[in-house]
Amino acid sequence: MTTTVLLVDDHPVVRSGLRAVIEAGDALQVVGEAATGEEAITLAGHLRPDVVLCDLRLGSGIDGIRTTVALRALDPAPAVLILTTFDRDAEVLGAIEAGAAGYLLKDVDPEVIVQGIRRAATGDMVLAPDLATRVLKGMRSPLPKLTDREIEVLRHLARGATNKEIARTLFVTEATVKSHLAHIFTKLDVDSRSRAIHVAQETGLI
Amino acid sequence: MTTTVLLVDDHPVVRSGLRAVIEAGDALQVVGEAATGEEAITLAGHLRPDVVLCDLRLGSGIDGIRTTVALRALDPAPAVLILTTFDRDAEVLGAIEAGAAGYLLKDVDPEVIVQGIRRAATGDMVLAPDLATRVLKGMRSPLPKLTDREIEVLRHLARGATNKEIARTLFVTEATVKSHLAHIFTKLDVDSRSRAIHVAQETGLI
């Protein structure tokens, strides 16, 4: 029997490409396309696809991880295969934690994608080879968990704000900002704001 | 007569999508695909396409701008249409300066891409609406021109290096690094390293 697939990507061109690649064989059938996470959730409810192939970055609206969580909450829940351009550590781990069946980079060959969908449909875990290692490494030394407030401060930091500016924006004192920063630095194992920004961007924390 | 197109993108999936979209009509014909800039230049020399549709980010190897320069140096020179996900100011301007016939974002509808190729083939300039404004603005207040050395320092900055570390890496004194930074700050109109990093990333300088 054919496996049904729902495509989720905000780029029409990519959707076309995926459709062409997936429908080249005859074991897979694309039953729908969505440009946003919201659309994907609605469509998946109606179409009940076996597999949802979902980009992580979905422009405006909810991202791929939140979409994954919502999709996995459906009954029956489709297998969610994340397909994206980047390989930010935090995002890979986040997607797996959210219940994704796997994670593929967009620069792989079409047949890898097709294979991935097949395996995801049978309940297998699917990870791009170079990612598998890092995910396992990530398991051993898990990414630091920042609190919401810390992430908030981190975002301001990344925009180049000074402590004073962050304090004003968040309606707290500079002492508080410094306190948050101290925690952030410890968790990220850095000792300067620039490096904190760098690490945060590298790992996909922001 | 049909317009011939060469696709350049490091993602097979995107190439498939573009091919599907472009060949849906009958006025355009995809005569080749390249995954890298080098490949694109070689292929364009042989295939002599009317238009080259080129991604800016091409993974490893030369980027879209360098590819554009090389393509425009061919005889006959194809029209180069840049198609990318991001809209970094420096890159847009860089592509235009390099001789690109236009710049489209990947999230536009297929027909816009087809239209863009048609117009590029006739020598028209093609710019996504929201980009046109910014390009013109960019003309008025051109992006600051940093020297090679300053860009180098900026890269280290973005990786979170301290002045001392940058000095060591570049085999100069801290005073020199501070001097470069002072110039960078002036040119970018900022007053802190974090903001310099932010501006540099925003505008695509690094």
Add this chain to the structure above:
DNA sequence: AGCGGTATCAGCCATTTGGCTGATATCTGA
């Protein structure tokens, strides 16, 4: 020969940042 741009370096000084210790209040879950 001189000018402008670039890269190098120096010293001074005010501000910002980061490390440290410690305190209070709230909330959550065991």
Add this chain to the structure above:
DNA sequence: TCAGATATCAGCCAAATGGCTGATACCGCT
């Protein structure tokens, strides 16, 4: 109800950063 996490704030101090002025040297261009 008590431990732990979180968010808030304070003070002290050393180091890093950034603004300033000015100097030397090299290079390319006129």
